[in-house]
Amino acid sequence: MIVRNPPRFADWLLDHLGYTGGNPALAGDLLEEFRNGRSRAWYWRQTLMVIAHGIHRNAAASRTYLAATLAGFAVQVLLALAFWSRQFPPRLHGLGWILVVIVAYIAAQVFWAEAKDRLFGEPNLRLLLATAGSPHRRLATILVSCETCFVYLFCYSFVAMFCSSLPLDDLASQECVWLAIAALTPLVSVPRPRPPKPAEPAAPAAQPSVFEPHWNWLCDPPQVTLLLDDGRAIPLRHDCAVESLFVSGDALLAVFLLRRAPTRESLRRAIWLAGARNHAGRGVDPTRTLPLADFVPLLDAASAPSTERFFCDPPHQSRWQRLTRHLRRRAD
Amino acid sequence: MVLLALIRLGDRAYGVPISREIEQRSGREVALGSVYATLERLEDKGLVTSTLGDPTAARGGRAKRYFHLTAQGLTEVRDTQRALISLWSGLPELDGGAA
Numbered sequence: 181m182i183v184r185n186p187p188r189f190a191d192w193l194l195d196h197l198g199y200t201g202g203n204p205a206l207a208g209d210l211l212e213e214f215r216n217g218r219s220r221a222w223y224w225r226q227t228l229m230v231i232a233h234g235i236h237r238n239a240a241a242s243r244t245y246l247a248a249t250l251a252g253f254a255v256q257v258l259l260a261l262a263f264w265s266r267q268f269p270p271r272l273h274g275l276g277w278i279l280v281v282i283v284a285y286i287a288a289q290v291f292w293a294e295a296k297d298r299l300f301g302e303p304n305l306r307l308l309l310a311t312a313g314s315p316h317r318r319l320a321t322i323l324v325s326c327e328t329c330f331v332y333l334f335c336y337s338f339v340a341m342f343c344s345s346l347p348l349d350d351l352a353s354q355e356c357v358w359l360a361i362a363a364l365t366p367l368v369s370v371p372r373p374r375p376p377k378p379a380e381p382a383a384p385a386a387q388p389s390v391f392e393p394h395w396n397w398l399c400d401p402p403q404v405t406l407l408l409d410d411g412r413a414i415p416l417r418h419d420c421a422v423e424s425l426f427v428s429g430d431a432l433l434a435v436f437l438l439r440r441a442p443t444r445e446s447l448r449r450a451i452w453l454a455g456a457r458n459h460a461g462r463g464v465d466p467t468r469t470l471p472l473a474d475f476v477p478l479l480d481a482a483s484a485p486s487t488e489r490f491f492c493d494p495p496h497q498s499r500w501q502r503l504t505r506h507l508r509r510r511a512d
Numbered sequence: 513m514v515l516l517a518l519i520r521l522g523d524r525a526y527g528v529p530i531s532r533e534i535e536q537r538s539g540r541e542v543a544l545g546s547v548y549a550t551l552e553r554l555e556d557k558g559l560v561t562s563t564l565g566d567p568t569a570a571r572g573g574r575a576k577r578y579f580h581l582t583a584q585g586l587t588e589v590r591d592t593q594r595a596l597i598s599l600w601s602g603l604p605e606l607d608g609g610a611a
Contacts, residue, residue: 205564206548208574209527213544215570216528222541230545237549 186214190227198370199230206230235367242366245309248321252328253362257355259329260336264351272341281341285334292327307371332358449482450475513538514550515589518560518581526565526576551579559585 194200200207210230214223239246263269272281296303300316305327308320335358340346454470517533518525530551531542554560565576581589600606 203548204574205577206527206544208567208571208576209531209544211574212528212568212571213531225541226544229543233543233545233549 184215186223187220190224198372199234201372202370238367241310245306245366248324249328249362252325256329256332269337269341304371446482450478453478526578559588
């Protein structure tokens with residue numbers, strides 16, 4: 181069977197403007213309808229409608245941010261005009277200076293992001309301003325204005341330092357372009373919340389009763405459905421764990437797991453254990469979702485001596501079949 | 513329309529069947545984005561609740577978001593129905609079929 185894939189650029193737009201991350205169910209619905217036979221034109225229409233609705237919603241949610249951005253931009257225009265009339269900053273020559281200025285700018289941005297993180301616990305000021313009842317709203321509003329002023333004043337300075345001449349009408353044109361960028365960016369894109377820090381691994385709970393004989397769970401191979409913090413659920417099977425994990429859409433899960441540096445084998449074992457626990461210990465529903473935090477103790481349990489015997493040689497024999505036979509013998 | 517579609521679909525109401533239901537009844541293409549925007553507004557007002565369902569491969573591993581009508585939502589639909597019936601009645605221009 182050939183699986184149809186939606187237009188890549190439409191998907192890229194939804195993903196990079198934040199709509200897919202913000203509403204995974206909507207992205208799933210679009211994909212399901214497309215694979216049910218809808219046309220590429222339909223997918224594009226739906227994508228554009230999603231973005232149009234997003235702009236409407238962003239405009240309502242980002243009023244304070246937009247006002248702060250425009251205020252900062254207005255101050256920047258005045259400063260840029262004042263600098264321009266005094267031919268400041270002076271012209272610089274050579275690639276070395278360009279590199280120095282770019283490195284200084286990146287360093288300033290890194291420092292600024294760290295400062296915001298320490299001040300507010302959230303480097304995304306737009307997200308902070310959109311959060312109702314945030315205690316830092318006033319300070320964040322001022323900082324957004326300053327940030328906008330700084331960024332676009334830097335852009336002006338960069339052009340002034342390295343362009344041979346900057347007539348007033350060119351300056352006006354470039355300010356108009358930057359204003360469009362400053363105003364449209366928060367309207368078009370959805371701010372992405374920072375992925376939550378992974379919880380400290382809890383002490384391993386009592387060993388789940390994985391190996392109780394339970395005929396229902398012998399019918400299916402082990403699997404687990406992990407529930408991510410953004411609401412997406414990812415089904416994993418132990419026999420294709422690694423392959424299904426590391427696609428671009430599963431970056432959040434990949435980052436979470438890689439921080440714990442599991443080996444490929446321990447990852448497979450943890451999935452195996454989770455699937456078996458779903459069937460045997462907790463009952464019945466093999467598709468039950470498992471929060472990421474609950475998956476961590478299973479990674480530890482996967483290398484525990486008590487479960488080792490079910491993962492040992494002979495390698496050619498399926499663990500699942502081996503256990504099935506074991507349990508059938510007990511049942512007989 | 514969205515609330516009526518939710519009542520018709522019952523427990524299997526998520527984005528795709530809701531938009532299809534509205535498309536079939538109204539004869540117009542419906543944007544999934546606008547269906548979600550409406551549902552989220554209704555959820556903010558407490559007329560609708562949502563729960564995450566099972567992911568499927570056809571959806572790229574993404575879960576379905578099922579929407580359910582609340583008691584308040586049902587009351588709202590009934591009130592709207594009464595108001596519409598009251599508005600429709602007693603209009604001689606609408607009686608008797610073809611214009």
